[in-house]
Amino acid sequence: MEAFVSRFVDRVTINVAAGDGGNGCASVHREKFKPLGGPDGGNGGKGGDVQLVVDPGVHTLLDFHYRPNARAEKGQPGKGGHRNGAQGEDLVLPVPDGTVVLNPDGEVLADLVGPGTTFVAAAGGRGGLGNAALASKARKAPGFALLGEPGEELELVLELKSVADVGLLGFPSAGKSSLISVLSAAKPKIADYPFTTLVPNLGVVTAGETVFTIADVPGLIPGASQGRGLGLDFLRHIERCAVLVHVVDCATLEPNRDPISDIDALENELAQYTPALAAEQGGADLGDRPRVVVLNKIDVPEARELADFVREEVEQRGWQVFEVSTASREGLRELSFAMGAEVERYRETLPEPEPARVVVRPTAVDDGGFTVEPDPEDEDAFLVRGEKPERWIRQTDFNNSEAVGFLADRLAKLGVEDELAKQGAEPGSQVTIGDVTFDWEPSTPAGMASVLGRRGHDLRLESDERISAHERKAARKARRGSSLDEFGRFVGGEEDDE
Structure with a gap:
């Protein structure tokens, strides 16, 4: 698990603190022959904000794992001579595309998708007014200024959900990493034992004029939606995928394993994960995503025979089926174009892309009420x-x-x-x-x-x-502790009005 933490982090808790506003200045202009030059104290500067900005060059939350505390610069205090304090510099924190910002209770504050998208995580405090700004007809030379307000300080949870067009599903060692390596220029770690992949692998695939990204879900096994294995940590990475691809190992030697049972087991995990996803995201449903089935490792004779045997049963579910071999590269061209076509159909349903935007947390309007x-x-x-x-x-x-x-x-x-x-x-x-x-x-x-x-x-x-509140409270306790006389009056207490 150390290797996983050192290379890839997709969920962190950070503490952000915006800068405090600078204090206003209480000053009176002094000049020769002008002893009462009037107030000239400047205003304090605003504290810096803490901003999260999507940076295409950042792919992990690893930096926040080692440096979870972030504080913006304070505003400078005002000075005499009507000189306002400088504003604190904003602290800009780059985050990967697909970062979701939540509060500790799990409420989603922002979903940062698209390069340049900015979220103001903590707003800087306003600077205090100087005595020049506080002068009025009734108070012509104020001997005070207002203090700067403290900046926001809060705890946030950052969760990365990879922005990929195609998500690969499959048991460990089904060949997902190999498939990514031959379809793209990515070079993931590949070995013939379970849980080789400990982090989501991303690759860019070109199919004709269509360019799309492909990602896998490491170690997805039965029980992943309840926390078994590694799948629960990475299921979030397929939530944004337009197409889900089942990669099936047709050459496995494990008992009680066959292509149909593998597909059914993973579909069951997706079905159990979807309710929690719907409650969190407000209606997302992985069951509506198009499916493609890849019968892998047909370079092995027995695997080719098994693929031919189960192909018809899979097609009856309405899914496209492709028999491929990452070793001989048989069937890969047809597969890449089929996935590209599904991605294009999905993109046509999307609204026009919006320009980079600033996301702020909604706050209650100050209506002056109390x-x-x-x-x-x-x-x-x-x-x-x-x-x-x-x-x-x-x-x-x-x-x-x-x-x-x-x-x-x-x-x-x-x-x-x-x-x-x-x-x-x-x-x-x-x-x-x-x-x-x-x-x-x-x-x-x-x-x-x-x-x-x-x-x-x-x-x-x-x-x-x-009389102070403390003295009044002591006197009230003394009266309550006094005894009553035969006429119902307090002995030693206050006299009756009559």
């Missing part, structure tokens, strides 16, 4: 969910009180404060947005951004007169 719901872990706390509030939290520097005040204004304008009040939130209630939990203070309504103070501070957030 929800407020009670925190299941604390009856007096609340959770705020929504694309905008969570993004604003990521952009806020909580070490700068003016930036926190700006966040409060944005949440109030969005309607978060009004919804919290409707849900029963009280001053000091804990509110969680994204990864940040804070005590809610409803005294910071929208439109109060003009409250003046020194740069980088917001006077509304410097008041410390109200």
